[in-house]
Amino acid sequence: MATLRTVADDPVSYALNWKAAHSRPVIGSFPMNFPSEIVHAVGALPVIIQESKTPITEGRSMLAEFYCGYTRSVADQASIGELDVFDGFVVADHCVQLLGAVDAIRYSRPEKPVHFAQFTSAMDDAWTKPRVDGRISDLKTEIETVVRARLTDADLARSIKAFNENRRLLRHFYDLRRSGRARITASEMQLLVKSSMVMDIHEHTAVLLELLDRIVVRDEAPDDLVRLHLSGHFCHAPKPEILDVIEESGGLVVDDDLYTGFRYISTDVPEDGDPLAALSTWYLERNINAPCPTRVTNKVDWDTYLLESLEASRSVGVVVLMAKFCEPHMLYYPELRKALEAHGVQSLLIETEHEGIPIETLRTKMETFVERIRRHPSPLPA
Amino acid sequence: MTLADQNQDKTNRLKSTRLGGKMTADYWDNIFTAKERGKHVVWYNGAAMNPLFQAAGLEWCHGEAFAARLAAQHLEEPAQAAGAEYGYIGELCSYARTHLGCAVLTQQTISERQTGVVGVVDQQELAAKLPAPDFFVNGYAGCSTGQQWDAMTYRVFDRKLPIFNVSLPMLWGNKPDAGYMRGEEWEEVSTYAEGQLRELVSFLEHQTGRPFDWDLLSESMSYIKRASELRLEAMQLCTLAPTPATYWDWVASIAPINFLPGNQALVDYFAGVKAEIQQRIVDGISGVANERYRVYFDGIMNWNKLGFLTRKFAEYDVAVVAGRYTHESFWQEPQLIDIDNPLRGMAQHYLLCPLNHGLRNLQELLLRRLDEYSIDGIAFHSTRTCRAMTNPQSMLAKSAERERGVKSFFFEGDVADASFYNDELFDSRLEAMLEAIDVQRMKTLA
Helix, strand or coil, X not given: CHHHHHHHHCHHHHHHHHHHHHCCXXXXXXXXXXXXXXXXXXXXXXXXXXXCCCCCCHHHHCCCCCCCHHHHXXXXXXXXXXXXXXXEEEECCCCHHHHHHHHHHHHHCCCCCEEECCCXXXXXXCCHHHHHHHHHHHHHHHHXXXXXXXXXXXXXXXXXXXXXXXXHHHHHHHHHHHHXXXXXXXXXXXXHHHHHCCCCHHHHHHHHHHHHHHCCCCCCCCXXXXXXXXXXXXXXXXXXXXXXXXXXXXXEEEEECCXXXXXXXXXXXXXXXXXXXXXXXXXXXXXXXXXXXXXXXCCCCHHHHHHHHHHHHCCCEEEEEEECCCHHHHHHHHHHHHHHHHCCCEEEEEEECCCCCCHHHHHHHHHHHHHHHHHCCCCCCC | CCHHHHHCCCECCCCCHHHHHHHHHHHHHHHHCCCCCCCCEEEEEECCCHHHHHHCCCEEEEHHHHHHHHHHCCCCHHHHHHHHHHXXXXXXXXXXXXXXXXXXXXXXHHCCCCCCCCCHHHHHHCCCCCCCCCEEEEECXXXXXXXXXXXXXXXXXXXXXXXXXCCECCECCCCCCCECCECHHHHHHHHHHHHXXXXXXXXXXXXXXXXXXXXXXXXXXXXXXXHHHHHHHHHHHCCCCCCCCCHHHHHHCHHHHXXXXXXXXXXXXXXXXXXXXHHHHHHCCCCECCCCEEEEEECCCCHHHHHHHHHHHHHCCEEEEEEHHHXXXXXXXXXXXXXXXXXXXXXXXXHCCCCCECHHHHHHHHHHHHHHCCCCEEEEEEECCCHHHHCCHHHHHHHHHHHHCCEEEEEEECCCCHHHCCHHHHHHHHHHHHHHHHHHHHHHHC
16 A cells, blocks of 8 residues: 555656656646556556645646646646656546646647647537547557557557456455445545556556455444445545545445546446557446546436445445536536435535645534434435 | 726717617517517527527527626626526536526426525516527537536436537647648548538427528528628727727627627628728727727626726726637638538637637737737736636736737636626736836837
């Protein structure tokens, strides 16, 4: 766990060390739908850029204060040279705030290649997949140019297998937690997923396998804790101290749909057929497996998915973690609230900020929330 | 600035734009009776797709336009209160918040429910007037929020109504040859967007049960093209100093060019605007008395402060002469429109939304306008809930200073939420910029 914590806490140092050790390029990407396999397959290290813990300084002159913490942090990291280790940047998502942050990189580091492969976010249309196929093809060309290596189908197929194996392992940890037989705290689970976004995937898988050998698995799950689902928080990881307070208040987090959580590992890339086409299939299927409010679709709903998840994990309450100023989440939140209320599921909204939130106030809210559930237990969603 | 200066209205708005106000009011009055007349109604957001709806025989309600109209009339609060009660947080795009609030009210009216927060009178004033949609069309360029907004409106209406999304890729400028209306990227996305418009036409035919009237589309686009040419010719006349008309006159002319029907009245309106400006030049009449500073406005309009800001800038002898919102939008490249085959030119205009460019294109456009209008300073409306418009502002300010020595200031506000505006901050920041311009001028003279 210590290794993973070091990587998750300081991805830039990990990237620097990896680069020195391998003499290969490092490519920075952004949430939430970038296929890292394509970077890995050309021998470079794919790193999903994380929110930095440090206060925002130079970046304040790049983006307005009413941007989410992640995008302001990215602009700040670019401004102070924190991202200089990266040989190029790639983004697939069309979030208006994220594009502002990526433009801040282009402005402050004009010498760095920055490629935007816009994956169509309207998911129901006949022309979506061909369009995404085209963007992945462009992405391949761009990454080949930056890394100065050719991408072969065989290499990409191997990378896909490696990432799938990693995701499967992470999902196994989720299954253990959901069953209640293994005690994996929310902040530990975040560590497992966040480090996988940064580390060489083979190295990460090796660590996961070691951890799996050591994890204590009980015969029975404890029944004295309130089982909770964490929902929301896209792009970046909520601060571990928030997750700890949630569980210190008598809640047991058994599942989540956070991006730095189950959303990230929900879907594998098909291993048969053309590997490039498989990546766009993954993009489309991912939104069906874990519907995302940044995508536009009529076929699936986040609220329905959430209710089904609650049933599967036997969660009786939902803690909604919302990064302040996150518009997709702000737009969808009323629909979630409406669905939860209709099913008698209690929920608590917590807005998070880059600068942090008063922990003791949060503790009081959480304790009240857990107490409320204990007094008025909601029925398990049927 | 003396007290006497403060009390004196130095603005001289065009008279011809009043006709546009009447045309717009008539348009909405007509929309409000659509259901009584048995018409199909489409709710849409983003790009000016109204010529397609006109040719399909539909009545069209533009979400942003309705939210802007409510804010300009200071009628936005009941809709926003309904939205807040439903769960929309105050930091969400205030256009979306207002329009979704209207959707909530409209839906509640349909199902004969009442919120308990918004009074019956307000509901009648707002929701009952806005006809419920038969289907939705979204064609939002640049701003990801725009697409998600309609995805939520679809859900507010219980996921029952059809919705069509036109996906407009951002003009990011990846390729070395990329730039404003040039390069491989421009051609490629134009084709992609045009293809979707063709699909939209099929969707409209399906929804209306009628064949699409291509001749009517061509006719409508011929009026829009001519109106656009007249608008641009009139704008060009305002490169003169002192300017005969200001940015505020162009703001007043947004509704006609953005969503009124393409017809002879539209052409006559812009012919009238141009004629008045020409006459002003002959008569030596300027848009602002004693023009001393020429300012460019960057940001979406602060609709609830429209008249207030018009007077405020003029009090300081500032002529706001151009802006990103007015000058880089709304059929601003009429040469792209082929009347006989209009879909490609339409698609290209939808892509040219000023929210849909990466920073490089915006830098190119800004520098061009600074030169063209001999700009002294830039007012950046830091539009609180519009991340799409504010995205590049800090970097544009730095570019303008570095490339042209043009000063700027930022002021807070919002498109449809008056609570974000702070008058004291506005005054102090504008004054600071004007002082900096004065100092720069003195140095130049020395």
